[in-house]
Every structure is written in structure tokens, then in C-alpha cells.
Amino acid sequence: MKNISNEQFEHEMNIISNLKEVGAPNFFYTRLKARMEKENLSNELASTFQPILVICALTLFLFMNSLFLKNDSNIVNTNSSQEIEAFAASYDQTISN
Amino acid sequence: MNSLNIYYKYILIEKELIASLKQGEASAFKVLVENYQDRVYYSVLNILHNAAEAEDTAQETFIQVYESISGFKEESSLATWIYRIAIRKALEKIRKHKNRQRLHSIVPWWMPSEEKSVDAAYLNPGINNENKEKATLIFKAISELPHNQRVAFTLIRVQGMKHEEVSEIMQLSIKAVESLLSRAKENLKNKLKHYYTS
Numbered sequence: 297m298k299n300i301s302n303e304q305f306e307h308e309m310n311i312i313s314n315l316k317e318v319g320a321p322n323f324f325y326t327r328l329k330a331r332m333e334k335e336n337l338s339n340e341l342a343s344t345f346q347p348i349l350v351i352c353a354l355t356l357f358l359f360m361n362s363l364f365l366k367n368d369s370n371i372v373n374t375n376s377s378q379e380i381e382a383f384a385a386s387y388d389q390t391i392s393n
Numbered sequence: 394m395n396s397l398n399i400y401y402k403y404i405l406i407e408k409e410l411i412a413s414l415k416q417g418e419a420s421a422f423k424v425l426v427e428n429y430q431d432r433v434y435y436s437v438l439n440i441l442h443n444a445a446e447a448e449d450t451a452q453e454t455f456i457q458v459y460e461s462i463s464g465f466k467e468e469s470s471l472a473t474w475i476y477r478i479a480i481r482k483a484l485e486k487i488r489k490h491k492n493r494q495r496l497h498s499i500v501p502w503w504m505p506s507e508e509k510s511v512d513a514a515y516l517n518p519g520i521n522n523e524n525k526e527k528a529t530l531i532f533k534a535i536s537e538l539p540h541n542q543r544v545a546f547t548l549i550r551v552q553g554m555k556h557e558e559v560s561e562i563m564q565l566s567i568k569a570v571e572s573l574l575s576r577a578k579e580n581l582k583n584k585l586k587h588y589y590t591s
Contacts, residue, residue: 299582300585305582305585308527308585309531311527312520312531313550315517317435317552318431318518319431319434319435320448324430324451325426325427327448328426328452328456331452332459335456
């Protein structure tokens with residue numbers, strides 16, 4: 297396939313050169329201002345609520361943790377006495393001397 | 394236009410405008426936007442080939458200017474600095490779009506397709522009717538160029554910027570810009586030869 301000559305290329309590129317500049321849409325500044333205000337508001341809200349959210353999440357995490365630990369210690373206590381009894385029974389012995 | 398705007402537009406020199414912006418004066422920001430909105434919008438429109446995306450990117454550019462004007466060291470002109478931000482934002486948009494397209498091809502049920510939103514038969518509104526078909530083809534070929542070539546070619550050939558300006562905006566040497574332009578031309582010739590020689 298034949299290549300395009302420089303002259304032909306330059307001639308074709310003139311179609312897209314020196315075009316009349318297209319301006320920004322109407323009310324560009326108004327929309328920009330509205331967007332900036334909206335983003336500011338959402339940033340402010342985020343910075344206000346972020347510490348509250350973090351504290352709430354942390355409190356919930358600690359509460360759940362303590363709940364699980366409490367349950368776990370009960371299970372361990374019950375299990376451990378049952379296990380000792382089962383162990384003793386398997387050797388036909390009692391726990392007390 | 395109120396008298397304060399006229400004051401800013403015609404009396405204040407760039408340095409004073411920058412100083413006012415650094416002090417967070419809302420009216421100075423309005424003057425800045427009104428002065429540069431058309432040029433910024435047109436630049437990103439020529440790179441993104443989509444009016445909605447171009448407006449969004451132009452807005453992001455001015456938000457970035459507003460947020461980082463305090464860090465502007467005045468090593469380049471205000472216009473160059475703004476253009477640089479605009480071009481970077483436009484390229485970020487293209488990259489994000491390409492990443493989304495890639496993700497869409499992998500997990501189509503998760504990512505909605507956006508293929509129609511960018512580059513779909515873009516036509517610069519300044520093109521006259523008789524050249525519409527050719528211009529659409531040329532812009533499609535430009536949109537397929539590597540990012541840097543696309544930016545250099547668009548700023549120089551479509552917007553008529555000087556090589557020096559583009560080298561400042563792209564933070565490259567003039568030789569590097571010329572090289573990008575020359576490679577862009579060769580790539581475009583290859584892309585368009587099917588059309589012109591058939």
C-alpha cells in the first residue's frame with residue numbers, strides 16, 4: 297500500500313488546524329462553584345463524623361470482644377471440668393484422692 | 394460584570410492575581426476561572442474528545458488550582474501551570490477509562506461498559522460540514538496515538554500552540570516535543586493510509 301506524501305498529509309491536517317476555539321459551556325463558573333461547595337460540605341461532614349464513627353466502631357469491637365471472651369472462659373471452665381472427669385473415668389479413678 | 398471584576402481583569406497584573414488567590418479571595422478565583430475556562434475546556438476537549446468529560450476535567454482542573462495555588466512557586470507562568478494541571482487531569486481520565494475498559498473485558502458483569510462515552514465519532518464543533526467525514530477519521534486516528542504523542546500533536550496542530558509553550562506544559566525539551574510530533578505524524582500517516590490510498 298502506498299504511503300501518504302508529506303504534502304498530502306499536511307493538506308489533510310489543515311482540516312483540523314486553526315479551528316475556531318470552542319468555549320466552555322454556559323454557567324461553567326456557577327456549576328464549578330456548586331461542585332466545590334458540595335465537595336466542601338461532604339468533606340466537612342466526613343471530617344465531623346469520622347471520629348464519631350471510629351469511636352463507635354472501636355466501642356462495638358471492644359464490647360463484642362469482651363462478650364466473646366466472657367463466653368469463651370465459661371466454655372473453657374465447663375469443658376475443662378468435664379474433660380478431667382472423663383479422663384479420670386477412663387482410668388477408673390476419681391478426681392479426689 | 395461588577396466593578397470589582399473589571400478591577401481584577403484589567404488592573405491587576407498576574408502576580409497580584411496570584412497573591413489574591415493565595416489569600417483565598419473568591420472574586421480573584423472567579424476572575425481566574427473566567428479568564429482561563431475557555432482555553433482549559435478547549436484543550437481538554439481536544440484531548441478527551443467528549444464534551445461532558447471535558448467539562449468535568451476542566452472543573453477538576455480549577456478545583457486543583459484553587460487547592461494548590463499556595464504551593465505555586467511561580468517558576469512558570471500561571472497559564473502554563475494551569476495547562477499542565479489540565480493536561481495531567483485529561484490524561485488521568487484517559488488512563489482511568491482504559492483501566493475500566495480492561496476491567497470490563499475481564500469482569501463484564503461488574504463494570505458497566507463505557508465504550509460509547511469517549512472517542513465515539515468525535516467531531517470538533519469548529520469543523521465545517523464539508524470536512525466532517527475526514528475530520529472524524531483524523532480525530533479517531535489521533536485518539537489512538539500514544540498519550541504523549543496525542544497531547545503534543547493536539548496542542549501544536551489542532552490548537553496552534555508554539556513548540557516552546559508545549560515543551561513548558563509537558564515539561565520536556567523542545568527537541569523531545571519535536572520528536573513526539575514527528576512520531577505522531579508518522580503514526581497518523583500509517584493509520585490514515587488505508588483511507589487515503591483506497
